[in-house]
Amino acid sequence: MNHKLVRRGLIALALVLVGIQLVRPARTNPPVAPANTLSAQVDVPPPVDAIFNRACADCHSHRTRWPWYSEIAPVSWLLTHHVNDGRQKMNLDSWDDATSFKDICREVQSGAMPMKGYLILHPDATLSPQDVQAVCAWTQRASGR
Numbered sequence: 001m002n003h004k005l006v007r008r009g010l011i012a013l014a015l016v017l018v019g020i021q022l023v024r025p026a027r028t029n030p031p032v033a034p035a036n037t038l039s040a041q042v043d044v045p046p047p048v049d050a051i052f053n054r055a056c057a058d059c060h061s062h063r064t065r066w067p068w069y070s071e072i073a074p075v076s077w078l079l080t081h082h083v084n085d086g087r088q089k090m091n092l093d094s095w096d097d098a099t100s101f102k103d104i105c106r107e108v109q110s111g112a113m114p115m116k117g118y119l120i121l122h123p124d125a126t127l128s129p130q131d132v133q134a135v136c137a138w139t140q141r142a143s144g145r
């Protein structure tokens with residue numbers, strides 16, 4: 001390999017990595033209106049509430065704990081996209097009936113949620129079989145209201 005070429009390539013890569021830092025998507029945490037939360041509208045027992053806060057709230061609430069690496073492109077682009085997308089599908093702090101309880105149970109039962117990549121960095125968000133059962137038992141009760 002030609003060393004000069006490798007060096008040029010690395011410098012170009014470094015410049016690109018610096019340059020993309022200029023594109024900074026907004027990392028938002030909109031204010032929480034107590035009347036709009038899930039628990040204001042549906043009875044959520046404390047154990048289920050705790051599961052949601054531990055394993056879902058970073059992407060499905062207005063209380064995202066933005067990690068330091070969410071400042072760095074291109075990771076920042078990916079994370080803000082996940083959070084915006086997640087909030088649109090299910091928002092614990094801006095609950096609307098469009099979110100189906102059945103979907104929640106299906107997502108946790110299949111292991112699709114919490115997202116795999118998230119679990120690598122947040123192993124404490126892993127759901128036990130008991131957690132899944134608690135969530136699904138609750139969705140059944142909640143949808144029968």
Ligand code: HEC
Nearest residue numbers: 055056058059082085086089090103104107113114115118
């Ligand atoms: C790392 C971010 C992240 C975490 C953590 C997370 N989600 Fe999601 N969730 C998303 C994204 C992004 C989407 C939209 C894309 C998709 O459906 O895969 C989504 C979609 C969903 C949907 C809608 C699925 C559909 O097909 O419409 C439900 C329901 C859901 N999540 C529930 C949960 C629950 C319950 C938890 C916690 C146990 C959780 N999520 C944790 C990011 C996350």
